[in-house]
Amino acid sequence: MIKSYMAIAALLLTPLAQAEQPVEQRAPADPQGEVEVSSVSGLVSIDGWDRNEVQVTGTLGDDVERLDFVSDPKRNHTLIKVVMKTSSNRSHRDDGDAELSIRVPAASRLNANTVSADLSVSSVRGEQRLQTVSGEISSEIAAEDVEAKTVSGNVVLRGDNKPAVVTVTTVSGDAQVVRAAGEIVANSVSGSLNLGVDQITRARARTTSGDLELKGTLARDARVDVETISGEVNLDFKGTVNAEFEIESFSGGIDNCFGQKAQPTNKSGPGSELNFKQGEGSARVRVQSLSGEIRLCGK
Amino acid sequence: MTAEAAAIDSDEQWIERARLGDRAAFEGLYRAHSGRVYGLCLRLTRDVTVAEDCTQETFISAWRNLARFEGRSTLGTWLHRIAVNVALARARRGGLEVVPAPEEDEREEATRAVIDDDTPPIDVENAIASLPGGARHVLILYGIYGYTHEEASDMLGIAVGTCKAQLHRARRLLRERLSA
Amino acid sequence: MNHERTTSGNSHGDAVLRAVGRLPQAIEPRRDLWPGISQGLDQPASTRRGRFEVSWAYAAAAAVGCLALGALLSYSVMQRETASTVPTELVAATSNRPTVLPASFGRYAALGPEYERARAALVIGLAERLDRLPPVTRLKVESNLAEIQEALTEINAALELAPDDPLLRELLMNTYQDELSLLVRLNQTAGSLPART
Numbered sequence: 160m161i162k163s164y165m166a167i168a169a170l171l172l173t174p175l176a177q178a179e180q181p182v183e184q185r186a187p188a189d190p191q192g193e194v195e196v197s198s199v200s201g202l203v204s205i206d207g208w209d210r211n212e213v214q215v216t217g218t219l220g221d222d223v224e225r226l227d228f229v230s231d232p233k234r235n236h237t238l239i240k241v242v243m244k245t246s247s248n249r250s251h252r253d254d255g256d257a258e259l260s261i262r263v264p265a266a267s268r269l270n271a272n273t274v275s276a277d278l279s280v281s282s283v284r285g286e287q288r289l290q291t292v293s294g295e296i297s298s299e300i301a302a303e304d305v306e307a308k309t310v311s312g313n314v315v316l317r318g319d320n321k322p323a324v325v326t327v328t329t330v331s332g333d334a335q336v337v338r339a340a341g342e343i344v345a346n347s348v349s350g351s352l353n354l355g356v357d358q359i360t361r362a363r364a365r366t367t368s369g370d371l372e373l374k375g376t377l378a379r380d381a382r383v384d385v386e387t388i389s390g391e392v393n394l395d396f397k398g399t400v401n402a403e404f405e406i407e408s409f410s411g412g413i414d415n416c417f418g419q420k421a422q423p424t425n426k427s428g429p430g431s432e433l434n435f436k437q438g439e440g441s442a443r444v445r446v447q448s449l450s451g452e453i454r455l456c457g458k
Numbered sequence: 459m460t461a462e463a464a465a466i467d468s469d470e471q472w473i474e475r476a477r478l479g480d481r482a483a484f485e486g487l488y489r490a491h492s493g494r495v496y497g498l499c500l501r502l503t504r505d506v507t508v509a510e511d512c513t514q515e516t517f518i519s520a521w522r523n524l525a526r527f528e529g530r531s532t533l534g535t536w537l538h539r540i541a542v543n544v545a546l547a548r549a550r551r552g553g554l555e556v557v558p559a560p561e562e563d564e565r566e567e568a569t570r571a572v573i574d575d576d577t578p579p580i581d582v583e584n585a586i587a588s589l590p591g592g593a594r595h596v597l598i599l600y601g602i603y604g605y606t607h608e609e610a611s612d613m614l615g616i617a618v619g620t621c622k623a624q625l626h627r628a629r630r631l632l633r634e635r636l637s638a
Numbered sequence: 639m640n641h642e643r644t645t646s647g648n649s650h651g652d653a654v655l656r657a658v659g660r661l662p663q664a665i666e667p668r669r670d671l672w673p674g675i676s677q678g679l680d681q682p683a684s685t686r687r688g689r690f691e692v693s694w695a696y697a698a699a700a701a702v703g704c705l706a707l708g709a710l711l712s713y714s715v716m717q718r719e720t721a722s723t724v725p726t727e728l729v730a731a732t733s734n735r736p737t738v739l740p741a742s743f744g745r746y747a748a749l750g751p752e753y754e755r756a757r758a759a760l761v762i763g764l765a766e767r768l769d770r771l772p773p774v775t776r777l778k779v780e781s782n783l784a785e786i787q788e789a790l791t792e793i794n795a796a797l798e799l800a801p802d803d804p805l806l807r808e809l810l811m812n813t814y815q816d817e818l819s820l821l822v823r824l825n826q827t828a829g830s831l832p833a834r835t
Contacts, residue, residue, distance in 0.1 A: 274831065275772055286590065292827055293775040304590060310771075310827065311778040322620055324592050330820060331778045341620060342592075348782040348820065361615045367782075367789050367816060382615045388789040388813060407805050409796055430805070449793055449809050481679065488672055493664025500665055514671050518678040575656070582657050600648055601658035629654045636654070 179221070182259075184228040185214040190264045191285065192235030196271040199243055201256030203273055207265030207282035213237045217259040226257070237263075268303075277312075300325055300339055307334070313350075320357045327352070333369075351390075359383060366390040377402055381442035387451045394446065396457040401438035406455065408432075408448040416456040469533045477524050488517055491534055494603075495541050501598045502545040504587050512548070516541040538603065542613045546595070577636060585635045593628035596621050601628075753814070760821040767828035779824065786817045 188194070190211050196203060201220070219226060219241070227240040241257045257276070263269065265284050272290040280287060280298035289296050290308045298305060300318035306326040307314045314327055314334040322341035327334045329350040336343065340357040345364040352364055356375040362383045364371055371387055374395040381402065385392055389411075396402075406413050406421070409430045413421035421433040437457070446453050469490070475483035492513065499512035519540050520527075527536055586594060599610040600621075611621035648655060768776050793810045800806060 275775075292831075293772055293778075304592065308823075310823075311775045322623075328823075330782045330823075342616065346816075346819075348816065349785050360620060365812070365816070367813065368785050380612070380615075386809070386812060388792065388809060409800075409803070409805055409809075430803075447805055447809065449789070449796065449806070481676070484679075485672060485676075488675060492671065493666050496667045496671075497663055497665035506668065510667055510669075510671055510674075513667065514674045514678060517671075517675045521675075521679050577657050579661055582661060586658065597658060601655050602661050603663055604648055604659075606648075629652065632654050632658070636657075 180219045180223075181217070182219055182226055183214075183216045184226070185212055186228070186230035186237065187211060187232070188213040188230065188237050188264055188267070189232070189235035191266045191268070192237065192264070193268045193270060194237045194239070194261075194263045196239045196259075196261060196269070198241040198257055198259060198273045198276045200273075200275045202258045203261065203271065203276050203278050204259065205261045205263060205269065205271065205278075205280045205283060207267065207284060208262045209265060210262070211264055212262070213239070213264070214262040215239055215259055217257065220256045223257050226259075300336075322358065322360075325356075377442045377444075379441050381444075383442070383444040383446075385444075385446045386448070388449045390448075390451045392446060392448060392451055392453045394444070394453075394455050396444075399438060400442075400457045401440060402442035402444050403436050403440040404433065404444045404446075404455070406433040406444075406446045406453055408451070408453055410450045411448050411452045414452070414454045416454075470529075473524065473527065473533065476521070484517075484521055487520075487533065491537055492517075494534060495537050498538055498541050498598065498603065499545055501583075501586065501602070502542070502595060503548070508548065512541060512545050515544045519544065535605075535609070538599075538605075539613050542595075542599070546614070581636060582632075585632050588635060589628055589631055592616075592620075593624045593631060596624040597628035597632070600625055753818070757818060757821065760818070760825055764821070764824070767824055770828045770831040783817070783820065786813060786820065789813050790817070 188211055194205075194213055196205065213230070215226070215228060222244050224242045224244045227238060227242060229238040229240075231237070239259070239261060241259070263283065265282055267283060268285040269280065269283050269287045269289070271278055271280070271288070273294045274291065275293045276291070277295040278289055278291055278297070279295075280289065282299065284301035284303060286303040287298060287305045287307075289298060289306065291312045292309070293311045294309070295312045296307045296309055296314045296316075298307065298316055300316055300321070300323050302321045302323055304324040304326070305316060306328075307316060308326075308328045309332045310330045312329075312332045314329060314332060314336075316325060316327070316334075316336045316339065318325075318337065318339040320338050320340045323339065324342040325336060325339050325344070327336065327343075327345040327347075329347045331349045332347075333350045333353070334345060334347065335353045336345070337355045338357065339355065341359070342361040343354055343356050343359070343364070344362075345352045345354055346366070347369045348367045349369050350366070351370040352366060352372065354362070354364065354371075354373045354375075356362060356373070358378045359375050359381045360378045361381065362373060362385075364373060364385050366387045368389045369387075370391045370393075371385060372393040372395070373383070373385065374393075374397070376398045377383070377396055377400060379401065383394075383402075385394065400417075404417075406415075407424070407430065413431050413433050415421065415433055417435070417437055419433060419435040421431040424430040424432045433455075446455070469487065472483045472487045472490075476487060495516055496509060496513045499516070500506065500509035503509045503512055516537060520537055523540075527533065531539075586597060589597065595614055596610055599605045599613060600607065605613070607618050607621045607625070611618045614621070616624075648659065768779060771779060790810070790813055793806055793813060797803070797806050797810065
């Protein structure tokens with residue numbers, strides 16, 4: 160993916176002796192440049208700071224071949240990559256981990272991926288793309304887009320109610336989003352989605368069997384689309400609600416604390432539907448399920 | 459009569475006949491608007507085959523919903539609204555942000571210091587295609603197709619403030635990428 | 639506003655926006671799309687949103703992983719050899735994990751040959767790619783693929799009772815898309831991992 164650079168400052172470690180090795184590298188970096196991090200197992204911790212510099216400290220286990228630290232000032236790009244030994248050279252002990260602590264300029268754009276290493280990010284204000292296979296992802300939402308993707312890791316994203324676009328994709332991992340605002344897109348197969356979003360402008364959430372909870376307030380022209388096959392859906396809208404609701408389930412129940420009752424659909428099935436307008440009806444909320452129960456509330 | 463007024467006149471006649479089931483009239487509408495619809499679909503989806511599907515779905519949906527077209531906007535704008543929904547629904551359901559291949563390094567020799575009137579269109583198109591989703595969508599609607607923030611935000615289902623912020627971001631990123 | 643936008647976009651004196659505004663609004667498709675549209679006008683709307691068939695080209699393209707940016711203006715289509723040449727009989731033969739991926743899709747899905755080719759291409763080598771995942775993760779992925787299959791079975795069973803229900807049809811298509819998306823992600827994720835010994 161990364162092609163050749165015009166000016167590369169490549170700091171490569173020599174092959175390691177059979178012991179955990181400490182690591183410390185640093186290089187100047189553009190305050191709004193891109194930092195790319197790639198690791199396998201262990202821990203990756205990334206924190207934003209106010210220096211125009213990227214710094215890596217930590218330890219590398221036996222099964223790590225080397226740490227690549229490549230800085231390309233022309234493209235405002237820094238790469239930090241853990242390279243593992245080939246299988247035949249590995250000790251196969253349980254100390255193949257790399258534990259990295261990385262400091263990056265706070266406004267950096269971050270692109271981080273690991274296999275099983277947990278990924279923890281804080282104080283980074285630029286756009287984030289975070290991906291793991293089974294590692295946990297934990298980060299903060301500033302004002303830029305955050306995308307978190309995992310297969311079986313859990314995801315926790317914490318915002319401070321500033322509008323941003325948040326995208327979360329899991330297979331079996333659970334995802335929790337707290338104090339986001341604006342737009343959210345969340346998908347899971349069996350993991351549960353627990354989403355707290357203020358002033359929702361657009362929310363789209365889907366699960367196959369995972370439970371889904373969306374809590375927050377609706378912006379005036381919000382569009383909310385929620386779909387599940389068999390998961391349980393809980394929508395909880397606070398404040399003044401001005402929305403048109405279209406709720407339909409093929410065989411699950413619909414419970415509505417706004418007052419209106421679901422009606423059986425006039426199709427050949429056990430389904431029920433609920434269509435009503437609350438307040439001025441400027442927003443639109445649509446929920447569909449096959450067999451999952453749907454609960455709708457607003458306080 | 460100006461070309462613009464003539465176009466509107468024939469749109470109105472075609473719409474009236476298409477509403478009555480006149481397929482030839484609908485084909486006329488298609489011929490007149492396909493370029494702008496496809497152009498939008500292509501830039502939103504960044505894939506030729508998907509853009510073709512998006513264009514077809516847009517016109518099929520338009521045919522089915524002609525009764526709902528009230529003439530409050532032009533037909534072209536209405537078609538664009540449908541196209542945006544189609545393209546974005548697909549991207550959202552897919553759950554994938556497909557990132558275009560990075561620019562080839564052969565261009566390093568031909569770098570330019572500023573973006574100006576001589577910047578080749580293909581460089582601008584490529585730079586737009588490399589932008590992140592939200593910023594790209596707004597830039598396409600506002601910058602290429604001339605919609606206002608209110609219109610673009612309505613089409614995209616985002617707040618006007620978000621739209622303006624995304625445009626600001628798009629301009630900054632585009633300036634960086636075209637000046638690199 | 640009630641005029642067609644024949645003039646270029648908004649620029650407000652900004653060089654970037656001027657350059658963007660000079661781009662052509664209309665781009666002619668490489669082929670005439672009217673025949674496909676005309677055919678679609680004849681088909682009944684099978685979902686509430688009026689979509690009649692989902693194109694899997696997007697996911698298939700991502701799966702093979704070679705979207706060429708040059709295609710944007712030169713209309714050249716990348717090669718999708720694996721997606722176009724794999725016969726569906728191979729799917730059953732190569733899939734050695736019985737819970738995961740049967741070759742039939744239920745009679746309610748208007749999936750089309752493109753979907754089946756994309757899915758078949760992704761299934762080839764799926765077992766090997768799953769093997770690259772850490773063992774616990776692999777088990778979770780297999781279990782989730784089985785959950786999606788269960789969901790599809792449930793929806794198809796419901797469709798037996800209510801074949802024209804647009805909700806069910808939409809859930810069905812979305813769930814097939816979920817499965818395909820998962821296979822694509824697995825292809826990308828596991829593909830970047832080394833093979834386990």
